[in-house]
Amino acid sequence: MSTVVHEPPTVATVDRDGGASSWRALGTYVELRTAPDAVEDATALAADVLHEVDLACSRFRDDSDLMRANRGAGTPVEVSPVLLGAVRVALEAAAETDGLVDPLLGDLLSAAGYDRTFALVPADDPTPAALPVRGGSWNQVELTETTVTVPRGAALDLGATGKAFAADLVALSIADALDVPALVGVGGDLRVAAPDDTARDHLVVVGHSRADLDAGGPSTRVHLGSGGLATSSVSARRWRRGGRQWHHLVDPRTGLPTQGPLRTVTALGRTAAAANAATTASIVLGDAAHAWLVERRVAARLVGHDGSVTHTPAWLLAGIEENS
Amino acid sequence: MRALLSTGQRNRSRVVLAVLSGTLAAATAAGTGVATAMAAQESARDNAVKAAEKAAADAAAAKTHHDALVKWAKENPTVVTKDRPTKTVVGPRVLAKASSSGSAKVGGSSSRSGTSSSSGGTSRPKPPPPPPASAGS
Numbered sequence: 539m540s541t542v543v544h545e546p547p548t549v550a551t552v553d554r555d556g557g558a559s560s561w562r563a564l565g566t567y568v569e570l571r572t573a574p575d576a577v578e579d580a581t582a583l584a585a586d587v588l589h590e591v592d593l594a595c596s597r598f599r600d601d602s603d604l605m606r607a608n609r610g611a612g613t614p615v616e617v618s619p620v621l622l623g624a625v626r627v628a629l630e631a632a633a634e635t636d637g638l639v640d641p642l643l644g645d646l647l648s649a650a651g652y653d654r655t656f657a658l659v660p661a662d663d664p665t666p667a668a669l670p671v672r673g674g675s676w677n678q679v680e681l682t683e684t685t686v687t688v689p690r691g692a693a694l695d696l697g698a699t700g701k702a703f704a705a706d707l708v709a710l711s712i713a714d715a716l717d718v719p720a721l722v723g724v725g726g727d728l729r730v731a732a733p734d735d736t737a738r739d740h741l742v743v744v745g746h747s748r749a750d751l752d753a754g755g756p757s758t759r760v761h762l763g764s765g766g767l768a769t770s771s772v773s774a775r776r777w778r779r780g781g782r783q784w785h786h787l788v789d790p791r792t793g794l795p796t797q798g799p800l801r802t803v804t805a806l807g808r809t810a811a812a813a814n815a816a817t818t819a820s821i822v823l824g825d826a827a828h829a830w831l832v833e834r835r836v837a838a839r840l841v842g843h844d845g846s847v848t849h850t851p852a853w854l855l856a857g858i859e860e861n862s
Numbered sequence: 863m864r865a866l867l868s869t870g871q872r873n874r875s876r877v878v879l880a881v882l883s884g885t886l887a888a889a890t891a892a893g894t895g896v897a898t899a900m901a902a903q904e905s906a907r908d909n910a911v912k913a914a915e916k917a918a919a920d921a922a923a924a925k926t927h928h929d930a931l932v933k934w935a936k937e938n939p940t941v942v943t944k945d946r947p948t949k950t951v952v953g954p955r956v957l958a959k960a961s962s963s964g965s966a967k968v969g970g971s972s973s974r975s976g977t978s979s980s981s982g983g984t985s986r987p988k989p990p991p992p993p994p995a996s997a998g999s
Contacts, residue, residue, distance in 0.1 A: 586951040587951055590951055622961075628966075634967060706965070711952060726997045740994070742994055748997050768996065816969065
């Protein structure tokens with residue numbers, strides 16, 4: 539086990555023999571599994587890709603392309619290809635879920651107190667939140683080959699699909715540039731990619747939140763061969779503002795944190811972004827999630843606040859969960 | 863001539879006088895102490911009031927100076943430019959793969975598990991790294 543410091547400053551713990559590394563980026567944890575002899579190069583490349591994603595897509599740095607686009611709402615703003623790609627994916631997720639996964643919740647989350655990287659958000663701020671009247675709709679976001687136009691009165695926030703898109707980008711970049719297979723996890727959204735597109739077998743632990751797993755909370759083990767796996771949970775990223783309990787999963791129909799019966803949803807997808815769109819929409823849908831997932835043949839595992847676990851037929855058919 | 867006081871009476875008078883004198887001296891000393899303590903307390907109170915007044919005056923002066931600086935800064939804006947890193951590592955081919963139509967399409971997909979590779983050998987293999995986690999973050 540060793541530590542590698544890479545420019546931009548990234549301190550990663552690297553297991554050369556096991557082909558594994560982990561570090562923090564985008565305000566969350568990152569995990570990488572790849573060929574042992576490529577793990578250092580893969581870690582360095584992954585850190586560079588995530589730095590580029592941060593410069594393009596962060597809501598918490600004034601010089602990001604996303605913040606420039608938000609400041610220029612109502613007019614086309616020239617942005618980097620990475621932000622264009624991230625917004626394209628976010629808009630497809632919104633269309634796939636009829637707006638349940640909404641990329642225009644930036645102002646709302648900021649007003650509720652999530653206006654800085656989550657580690658700096660006060661756990662309990664008694665100040666009442668003045669929630670904004672939302673302007674514009676996700677289907678009014680306009681993209682060209684080089685520009686994005688955010689509707690006036692709205693602000694982009696790629697929090698829902700952004701980390702999953704980052705996992706997709708990193709895994710594909712490693713497979714493309716280093717010609718080795720890779721599993722990449724960014725904040726729990728996982729993507730497996732390989733140069734020859736063949737399936738591998740990666741054992742993955744699924745739980746409510748990283749903190750819950752570290753504390754010995756309930757978990758299950760699944761085998762991921764290809765594509766993406768995502769988990770959304772209301773157990774993660776929670777804070778109080780003005781006496782109200784908030785978490786990062788907001789129901790765009792009410793503008794408030796989701797209140798449904800589901801605590802955690804895990805799903806497979808062709809990509810991590812697709813899997814994340816399914817899990818985020820499911821948490822918002824609550825009681826209606828299972829039928830929605832079945833109709834779309836999504837392989838998913840749903841855990842309620844009462845601890846009950848249900849699976850979709852596609853999940854059971856995939857046979858990826860140990861002891862299921 | 864007959865003495866006004868008998869010897870016994872004189873002795874008692876002397877004792878009484880000594881007691882009275884002593885008591886008076888003690889009372890005088892105590893009174894002086896009390897008066898001195900009260901004066902010191904009053905002096906300390908005066909000093910505290912003066913210190914508070916000085917602190918308030920200093921704070922008011924500092925605020926005036928700060929307001930003047932803010933006003934000056936507004937009237938004399940200075941733009942500080944800072945170059946953003948421009949290194950790009952995400953190539954167009956990868957970007958197209960990651961964001962092509964269907965990238966966020968929900969459903970209709972399942973994970974294909976491959977055969978996990980294993981290597982033979984006589985020595986006990988090193989335990990593999992812990993499995994990565996998929997959990998809300």
